[in-house]
Amino acid sequence: MSDFAIAYDNYDPGNEGLRESLTSTGNGYFCTRGTAEWEDADGVHYPGTYAHGGFNRETTILGGRPVLNEDLVNLPNWLVLKLRIEGEDAIRLENVELISYEHSYDIRLAMVQRVMRFRDRADRETTLRSRRFVSMAHSHQAGIEWTLTPENWSGRVEVISGLDGRVTNQMVARYLELEGRHLDPVSPRTFGPETIAIKVQTRQSNIYVAEAARTRVFRDGAPVQAERSLHQMVDYIQQVIALDVTQGESVRVEKMVSLFTSHDNAITETLAAAGRHVLRYPDFAEALEEHASAWTELWEVCDVELPHEPRVQLLLRFHVGHVLQVCSRHTARHDAGVPARGLNGEAYRGHVFWDELFVYPFLNFRLPDITRGLLLYRYRRLTEARAAAREAGFRGAMFPWQSGSDGTEETQVVHLNPLSGQWDPDHSHNQRHVNAAIFYNVWKYYQATDDREFLRDYGAELMLEIARFWASAAHYNPERDRYEIHGVMGPDEFHERYPGSDEGGLRNNAYTNVMVAWIADTAPRVLRLLPVSRREALRARLGLTDDELRTWDEMSRKMYVPFHPDGIISQFEGYLDLEELDWERYRAQHTNIQRLDRILKAEGEDPDRFKLAKQADTVMLFFLFSDEELRTLLGRLGYAHDPELTRRTIDYYDRRTSHGSTLSLVTHAGVLADIDPKSSWDRFIVALESDIGDVQGGTTKEGIHMGVMSGTLDLLQRYYVGSDVREGVLYFEPTLLDRLDGLVFSMQFRGTPLRVSIAGDQLTVLALPEGFRGPVRIGVGSEVRELGAGDSTVFRLSHETGPADPNHLSNAEGSHHGDRL
The missing domain is CATH 2.70.98.40 (Glycoside hydrolase, family 65, N-terminal domain)
Structure with missing residues (x-):
């Protein structure tokens, strides 16, 4: 090679x-x-x-x-x-x-x-x-x-x-x-x-x-x-x-x-x-x-140079190439979404899932026009999502878990277990968190690009209708003085329902409820970003009332989040009551337990009975939000976020997760970047090798995994380089500096092309004159500098690679905070 x-x-x-x-x-x-x-x-x-x-x-x-x-x-x-x-x-x-x-x-x-x-x-x-x-x-x-x-x-x-x-x-x-x-x-x-x-x-x-x-x-x-x-x-x-x-x-x-x-x-x-x-x-x-x-x-x-890690550099480039085969400027000219398995296989029947959540961050900072076009795939299916919500008794827009040609629900009603040969009922259409992912994707695209035209003409309507759906899906429980959401599945997928129940779905999935609290808080901010005339016209066309906005505000402060008695966030209400699995026995009996659900069903067991996860969706909260942002979210809801909550929750689910989805490797590598850098890097390597090495034992031949390929690229830029947009400033907080020495890559922030490099204890950012759209502000720690066309700036970094430290960067004061990209 x-x-x-x-x-x-x-x-x-x-x-x-x-x-x-x-x-x-x-x-x-x-x-x-x-x-x-x-x-x-x-x-x-x-x-x-x-x-x-x-x-x-x-x-x-x-x-x-x-x-x-x-x-x-x-x-x-x-x-x-x-x-x-x-x-x-x-x-x-x-x-x-x-x-x-x-x-x-x-x-x-x-x-x-x-x-x-x-x-x-x-x-x-x-x-x-x-x-x-x-x-x-x-x-x-x-x-x-x-x-x-x-x-x-x-x-x-x-x-x-x-x-x-x-x-x-x-x-x-x-x-x-x-x-x-x-x-x-x-x-x-x-x-x-x-x-x-x-x-x-x-x-x-x-x-x-x-x-x-x-x-x-x-x-x-x-x-x-x-x-x-x-x-x-x-x-x-x-x-x-x-x-x-x-x-x-x-x-x-x-x-x-x-x-x-x-x-x-x-x-x-x-x-x-x-x-x-x-x-x-x-x-x-x-x-x-x-x-x-x-x-x-x-x-x-789009290139990534990491000369001191040649195998990593090769596989990152391999992943870049595959992402661009599926998502290029040609794609933006067509009515296209992101098939979870790309365009080179028939697994998942070519459907579009929530995997775009992992694809867009890389594109947002390099080829944002492609993201814009892909987001329009969702906007064009807004009418169908509204119809689906109405038919299910909700308001707003309810997007399908699996989407294809016209945006109707394509999730199959039965699923073949290849280990047992049985066709089992499939409840995965209850993964309504795809709606939250679409909202999140639009918001992050806007933050990276400042594309107010897209927000005005498409994005805001999409986001408001998703917020409206969640407001109608939630119900107020006066005994708790909390809003609750029932009948959904989280990204975990191993838990479709409660043991012995014929009804699909779970109560108060923590990932879903926290995402909804964030959506309820963010949607009014989106409205305020619009010109007054557009804001009023959109509210009139949607019939968005002041009462609804007040409900959103209440939901942002009163969503119910289940916790274990020891302060660990529960995956869903009732998770603690499930049985512990004999992990040692299953690891001894099977060379690969990633698809533990199929193994259990083939033995006549019900995965819903046990404390296990394909991918721990509670951990996704720490992946999508920084510690400070999650602390703010939980604080607004009236829940404590003590210094050990992150480590405690991640460790708990790590021991109960089979990582049956390669996305789980990306998620855990990201959340461990500050907590346990060595373990983070080890999982990053496994994620990098997962498709080329076919770690799932035969699935890659059915189509590459777009989520993990793009997710590894996002891991590098968002967690290891620590890129993060807040208040119009692109911040960097690198970790694992010994691994990143010699790193060079390009980014585009709000239309201005940048060249970012790390050499030893220095991070350099150059604003390229070609394609320059205007000055941009770049920050490391508390120090923010403005770059004009052709300007470059150098920040000196600490060589610490251990757990996060408030003074991790020599130029910084205070901990990392804001919307993490």
Whole structure:
């Protein structure tokens, strides 16, 4: 591995699915798995392609019961490029002897490459070099280049270039009982002798998808006039290009591809658009150069240099590359959310969850226009969220736990436990905390950007309707003189209901209730930020009364938060009454207990009975809010926040958490940054390695985890560098300085680009003149300095890396406080 490359020097069928996910190539519009072009979908390989918004619904009959699911559709396979020698079977990895093999991934370009030398059944030795990219310069463009060298033979070869619309969704084993057919054929077509095309339509959502491919062959830089033949069916088309090759002389094959859907702008029809565009595309080399230039521009603002921690630097860059494959400037031009598993797999059916909570902080400070576009995905579904709230008897907007095409609830009603083989009821739609995450995301975007226009036109309405939902979901308990919320699930997910209850949901989940108290306090501040005319117009249109505002104020002071008698925040009311689990026994019996819920259910046990957590949602409070902010929140509610509350609560849940979600590793690494830096860094490393090492034992091949990849980037900037916006100032409070020595990265604060670096005990911030929007204020501790265009400032830091200290920074007086970003 180099600074920007990952390489595998052997072919391993058992890990091929994982490698295909990790070496995907995409541009924020569509993404294709890193499958070898010559392989078909089987138990080893899966050539999937996915585009933002490409959803379709199908119904499956399970035991006589109709089950409706919406999936991100696997689109026609444009990779098809196969080699046939002397009329024999097409070359596959399984039917040749590999003399040498390398599968590599250029992180800087999101380009997948293979070089293999093989011996076929006739003892012919051939070298095949393959390079492939999905263009970051042109959203609809992709390209494949083959360099073919016959090493010890001369003869006749055929190159098969195809477009395959016969694909289905069949990647995830536990979904195989569900309907996977999503495409109906429309028509194949040719655009001249070199270009083939195909058009399909999704079966329910009526989205047209068209792909066109121009395939050419070159020898010594000149085009080869090869013999071509065509074969087409209603859902498949291929060209066979036949030519003679000579021992030791290379020929080069180029396949340039375009992909369009009927969701695209400025087209008359998808098939015509695909054909027209591919005919205009330059050759592979020129297209690759444009692609590389677009990525270079992105790396200028997104790169992370940490030279003294080379493995960490590599994986951070790997994560940056994957985040940008899913969320780029191309994404902002489409109606797109953030699929929890990116665009390179079918896990979670391509749905949008709360994982955006972990994705946006990195984008907010580098490519805020992308965050803005992604937040509009939620705004455009506000009407559906309002309808969902009304149908459930609430006011305001109730967003779904799983969102897809139109913002209706896509959470399945049954879920397959792969350990037991049973379909269990699924209550996870009760995770209403997704509404709180959306509110939080809008607020943090505003703080980082000062985008008052977005707040005025979209954000405020979104936030006020979410606050209104929580006000109607809560009820006042006069015996406690507190507001309570019942019937919800927290991020934990292992507790869906109380033991023995048929009713889903829990009472007074601490994470949810504290978030709602914060929302109730913040929403009026949002109103005050609006121009008077817009404030009054919005209140009139929403019918937002003074009585409602008074209720919000009461909720911000009287939400109920459950505590254990020893002062630990309870995960939910009644958590303390649950049974303790024999953790030692389960760790001894199982090599991996992350999905402890499935293990228990397979044994006939009920996870709801025990004090355990997939990811301790109470700990999330310490992740999203600084100690000072949480102390203020709890103080406003009338609860004590003693100096040991953080350590005490985190330690309690750490011992009862299986970390079944990789997001849990991010959360615990963040909250331990000041308390236990060594443990924090250890968990940070596990989170960094989680996808590339597939720590969950097979899930990454179903799609990378966007939350953990972006969460590790946020950990670095928010907890280890300590970036934090309060009162219009960007503060830094670095920790783990011995690990961060040599760190260099870029940020954008309120429109002004910054370059941040740490060297020894010095933190330097430079305001770059290019793109400068105006002076910004930067602070370390109590010292705040203003930077103009081209200005830089240096702060001297303490080398302490132990637990937080009020005088942790030599220039600081007082402890860290404010909205932590």
